[in-house]
Amino acid sequence: MARTEPQTLLVMSDSHGDRAIVQEVKERYLGKVDAMFHNGDSELDAKDSLWDGIYVVRGNCDYDSAYPNQLVVQLGDVTIAQTHGHLYGINFSWMRLDYWAEEVEADICLYGHLHVPDATVRGKTLFVNPGSIRQPRGMIKECLYAILTIFEDHIHIEYYNRDHQVYAPLTKDIPR
Known part of the structure; x- marks a missing residue:
């Protein structure tokens, strides 16, 4: 049977030691979203209780090797690939990240590292960077996180x- 209720994802990244903002965002949305993701560079301990209920991956500034480098999460009929991005060379090319997303048949690929918010479709995959919750770069100088609401026919993205x-x-x- 087809899903009738939309799924909602909270996505943040690159908090660079600011535990308080991650905690604040988590508490604000706990029980209000279907899943929470942090795309790395938290600079926090991987065993921190803050991560309970959050999918989190290792960034280039996370020195705790207990973090996974990537995750693939199945939420209903949606496959979500998550990584920080640095191991895929996204500073230089989309090719490796695009290949990985295709390999795992991702509907959505979440990444960070660039500190620049973006939502781009490549092939069948929606690539989403929530920007940085602490250190924005590029033209947009806002510290941001993203909420994706997945409907049957489209994905609504708000930062x-x-x-x-x-x-x-x-x-x-x-469009989906």
């Missing part, structure tokens, strides 16, 4: 700042 206000210029709907 939020540290005050939990929608950063409207990045809101978009991606």
Whole structure:
């Protein structure tokens, strides 16, 4: 039977030692989203209780080897691939990350590392970078995280700042 209720994902990345903002975002959305993801560079201990209930991967600034480098999560009919991105050379090319997402048949591929928010479709995969919750780079100077709402026919993406206000210029709907 087809899913009728939308699924909601919270995605953050690159918090670089700011445990308080990760805790704040987690507490705000606990029980309100179907899954939470942190795409690495938290600089926190992998055994921190903060990570209970959050899918988290290792970034280039995470020195705790207990973090996985990548995860593939199945949520209902949606396959989500998650990595930080540095091991796939995303500073230089999409090729390796694109190949991995295709290999694991990802509907959505979550990554970080660049500190730049983006939502781009490549092939059948939606690639989402939530930006950095602490150290933004590029043209957008807002500290951001993302919420994806997955409907039968589209994915609605909204980015939020540290005050939990929608950063409207990045809101978009991606057909499924």
